Amino acid sequence: MPANRFNNFTNYGIGIGLRVPHYQHILSRKPTVDWFEIISENFMVDAGRPLHVLDQILEQYRVVQHGVAMYLGSTDGLDRVHLKKLKRLVKRTNTPWLSDHLCWGSVDGRYTHDLLPLPYTFAAAAHVAQRIREVRDFLEVPILVENVSSYAEFHASEMTEWEFLGEVVEKADAGILLDVNNIYVSSQNHNFNPYDYLNHIPHDRVGQIHIAGHSKFEKYILDTHDHPVLDPVWKMYAHATKLTGTTATLLEWDDRIPSFDEVHREALKAGKFCKGLADGTPAEGIKASPKEAALSSI
Amino acid sequence: MNSKSAGPGKDLRAIQRAFATGITRPLTSGHHMQPKWVDGKPARQAVAAFIKPNDRLTSFDRLEIYNKQYWYRLLDCLYEDFPGLRALIGDRRFHAMSIAYLTKYPSNSYTLRDLGNRLEKFLAREPRWIAPHLKLGRDLVRLEWAHIVAFDGEALPPLEIDALLDGGDPATLRLGFQPYLTFLACDYPVDDFIISVRRRQEPQGEASNAVTERVPRKTARKFKLPQPEKIYLVVHRHENSVWYKRLEPEAYLICSALQKGLPLQTACERAFRRRKKDANFGATLQNWFAQWASFGWFCAV
Numbered sequence: 170m171p172a173n174r175f176n177n178f179t180n181y182g183i184g185i186g187l188r189v190p191h192y193q194h195i196l197s198r199k200p201t202v203d204w205f206e207i208i209s210e211n212f213m214v215d216a217g218r219p220l221h222v223l224d225q226i227l228e229q230y231r232v233v234q235h236g237v238a239m240y241l242g243s244t245d246g247l248d249r250v251h252l253k254k255l256k257r258l259v260k261r262t263n264t265p266w267l268s269d270h271l272c273w274g275s276v277d278g279r280y281t282h283d284l285l286p287l288p289y290t291f292a293a294a295a296h297v298a299q300r301i302r303e304v305r306d307f308l309e310v311p312i313l314v315e316n317v318s319s320y321a322e323f324h325a326s327e328m329t330e331w332e333f334l335g336e337v338v339e340k341a342d343a344g345i346l347l348d349v350n351n352i353y354v355s356s357q358n359h360n361f362n363p364y365d366y367l368n369h370i371p372h373d374r375v376g377q378i379h380i381a382g383h384s385k386f387e388k389y390i391l392d393t394h395d396h397p398v399l400d401p402v403w404k405m406y407a408h409a410t411k412l413t414g415t416t417a418t419l420l421e422w423d424d425r426i427p428s429f430d431e432v433h434r435e436a437l438k439a440g441k442f443c444k445g446l447a448d449g450t451p452a453e454g455i456k457a458s459p460k461e462a463a464l465s466s467i
Numbered sequence: 468m469n470s471k472s473a474g475p476g477k478d479l480r481a482i483q484r485a486f487a488t489g490i491t492r493p494l495t496s497g498h499h500m501q502p503k504w505v506d507g508k509p510a511r512q513a514v515a516a517f518i519k520p521n522d523r524l525t526s527f528d529r530l531e532i533y534n535k536q537y538w539y540r541l542l543d544c545l546y547e548d549f550p551g552l553r554a555l556i557g558d559r560r561f562h563a564m565s566i567a568y569l570t571k572y573p574s575n576s577y578t579l580r581d582l583g584n585r586l587e588k589f590l591a592r593e594p595r596w597i598a599p600h601l602k603l604g605r606d607l608v609r610l611e612w613a614h615i616v617a618f619d620g621e622a623l624p625p626l627e628i629d630a631l632l633d634g635g636d637p638a639t640l641r642l643g644f645q646p647y648l649t650f651l652a653c654d655y656p657v658d659d660f661i662i663s664v665r666r667r668q669e670p671q672g673e674a675s676n677a678v679t680e681r682v683p684r685k686t687a688r689k690f691k692l693p694q695p696e697k698i699y700l701v702v703h704r705h706e707n708s709v710w711y712k713r714l715e716p717e718a719y720l721i722c723s724a725l726q727k728g729l730p731l732q733t734a735c736e737r738a739f740r741r742r743k744k745d746a747n748f749g750a751t752l753q754n755w756f757a758q759w760a761s762f763g764w765f766c767a768v
Contacts, residue, residue: 210578215621216647218707238577244480251577276483280574281537285486293479321529322519325477360521388523389532 171414175311175344176376177265181231181417185436188422191429192222200433204231206419207262209269210238213254220261227262233377233417234264235346238280239304241314242273242287242297247304256308266376268313268346271297271334288323289333298340305343313376314338315346318354318383318392330355331366344376347413349405350398350421354383354390367409375413380406380439381421395424397435407442474516485517490533491573493566500531541569544579548615549586550668551607551661554690555600564596580619583612603692606653610661610711613649613702617709620647625763631756637732642725643768650714650722651700655693658700658711664690705762717741717748718755728768 172180182203187195194200205226212219226232238251259267272284287293297314305312316334328336338345347370356363380403382396398406398420410416420436475481489510492501504513511527518526545565546553553561571593572585587608590597597604622645631642699719701712714722717738724734735752742748759765 213578214580214619217617217619217622217704219619221707240577242479244483248577273483275577276480276487278575279487279491280577281487281490282540282574282579283490283533283536285483285490285533288477288479288482290477290479292477296479320532321526322521323482324474324517324519325482358521388528391532 171416173344173373173376175266175313175374176417177311179265179417180415181233181265183436183440184233184417184419185432186235186419186421186423187226187232188426190426191432194429196222196225199229200429202230202433204233204417206233206235209234209236209255209258209267213251213258223261232262232264233419234258234262234267235315235419236267236269237284238274238282239269240274241269241271241300241304242285242293243275244273244296245275245278247300252304252307259308259310264310266311266313266344267308268315268377270317271314271337272317284317286317286319286321286323287333288325289328289330290325291327291336294333294336294340297337298343301337301341301343305341311344311376312341313344313346314341315348315379316351316355318348318351318358318390320358320389320391322359329361329365329369330359331369335369335371338371338374343374345370345374346377346379347375347409347416348379348381349409350379350381350383350402351392353402353405354392357390363405364408367405367412372412375409375416378406378409378413378416378418379421380418380436393424394421398438403438403442406439410442474513482517485513486530486533489514489530490537492534493570494534494538498535500527500534538566541574541579541582542566544582545569545586547668548583549608549611550664551611551657552586552597552604554660554664555604555607555692556597560596567593567596580615583608583615587612600692602654602695603657606651606655606657607661609649609651610653610657610700610702613651614661614709616649617647617702617704620645620704622647622704622763623766626760626765626767628757628760631760631765637735638730640731641728641768642731643766644722644726644764645703645766647704648764649702650719650726651702652719652723653698653700654695656696656698657693658698658713660690660693662711701764703762703764721752721755722759 172178184204184206185202187205187207207223212223214220236255270284271287273287274281274283274285287297301312301314314337316330334345337343352363352366356366380398381392381394382398384391384393384396418439420432420439422432422435426432475485488505489500492505495501500510502510504510511525514530515526518529520526520529542562542565556564568586568589572589574582587605590604590608594601625645626642699714699716701714701722703710703712720741721734721738724737725731738752739748
């Protein structure tokens with residue numbers, strides 16, 4: 170939904186990820202951008218240039234925090250040092266909501282620095298939901314959980330990924346950061362119809378959308394964030410926005426990062442869908458046909 | 468034996484332990500997952516016990532994707548953080564050393580920033596990785612870690628020069644240094660060496676947890692190694708940039724003594740003893756303290 174309790178009743182429009190190669194351009198040219206998403210962990214430092222840059226950005230732009238290391242699905246206790254630093258950053262940025270991934274990444278105190286998939290069990294859903302509640306209570310900001318792209322599935326799973334996502338957010342009363350590209354990547358890797366996923370999540374809980382590029386290999390797709398958004402993902406995005414309404418959308422581009430202008434242009438394509446949605450007209454040059462994109466061969 | 472019954476079942480922690488066991492084991496020389504599991508049994512059987520295959524990939528293939536990503540990401544991080552050490556020992560050895568290091572000291576922090584925080588300790592225990600350049604290797608690792616600390620380490624409210632002078636009796640006055648400062652006594656001019664290496668370093672991607680399809684870069688070039696020369700350095704931050712500043716031996720003596728918690732007078736007396744023939748040393752000392760204070764190095768203990 171455009172503005173809901175999960176994104177703190179905001180309507181942020183189209184944002185892009187704040188990345189080091191673009192710092193100079195942004196600070197010197199001050200381009201018009203609806204908002205920037207920052208990787209929280211890149212700024213959860215004690216001092217120095219990262220915070221200096223962030224403070225300058227905050228003077229000019231709206232910033233939303235997106236985390237990669239909360240590991241909501243880990244079975245280790247919540248990392249209190251991490252949470253305290255995160256809260257300090259929340260106060261600095263005044264982020265209206267905060268997101269992290271529906272995944273795990275550490276066990277027995279050993280960190281993998283990856284967003285690892287969870288088995289889709291009821292017990293795991295209850296475990297993650299409890300941790301989300303704890304995190305939200307501590308940080309005092311709405312939490313969105315993002316679906317990850319995955320390359321493995323577990324025998325232990327008792328439901329589909331979208332059922333698991335729904336189970337978690339309902340139990341935690343949390344929002345969803347819907348990563349359309351991740352759904353596409355996983356659908357290709359696990360042979361499901363990505364539109365089943367889009368159609369069956371609780372749409373009223375979607376507070377933000379991610380779009381990104383990916384890389385195709387012979388037998389699987391990798392979520393590389395190093396390309397423009399591909400057509401099947403745009404088509405899914407069009408479908409998603411029909412279901413959720415025009416929702417704050419963020420383009421992720423994390424490797425082989427082109428110029429700021431190129432990234433921004435790519436992100437603004439998303440605006441065409443939102444405009445089309447408002448006007449009731451399809452986005453120019455892209456036909457939104459759910460069935461056409463589903464299960465395209467890899 | 469039924470392979471599924473040997474797996475972790477539905478227990479979340481058991482599944483995560485099995486998964487982590489698989490992905491953190493070093494890759495083979497051909498960049499594949501090891502064919503044997505930790506218990507010596509076929510890895511294919513162990514992985515199949517908890518991961519489903521699909522129509523294109525076996526369970527083993529699917530876990531192998533994560534196994535590769537784990538190593539590519541972490542090795543890439545060490546490549547980026549320790550370019551000087553890499554230039555010293557070469558790509559192949561740096562690669563093998565990194566795997567040995569991460570196997571011995573897997574990451575214990577949520578941030579990749581801390582990945583190399585035990586590398587100096589590791590090399591002290593396993594010096595073969597930097598032999599025969601033991602001192603040079605040690606100096607490089609210490610300086611490269613100090614660079615990371617200086618980049619984003621904590622800054623406390625600095626003490627002004629007036630506050631220093633009004634601080635009371637020098638015989639008992641103790642001064643603290645900013646946590647982001649590191650003082651180093653080196654056997655080689657590693658500051659110049661690392662600066663030349665960093666100038667040739669490639670720009671990197673950003674920590675985001677997007678996966679990489681590439682094996683870590685192998686682009687280390689041959690550098691002329693420095694000749695032995697005793698130098699004293701402080702790695703500090705000024706206007707949000709990291710600086711390597713050389714110190715005179717007496718200045719290093721004072722700073723390291725203060726950092727150890729010795730009173731101001733004791734620290735200065737050590738330096739005076741070395742420069743007792745220098746009539747102007749008192750003025751030199753004053754200049755040093757004024758400069759250090761202007762950099763904001765001092766803080767309350």
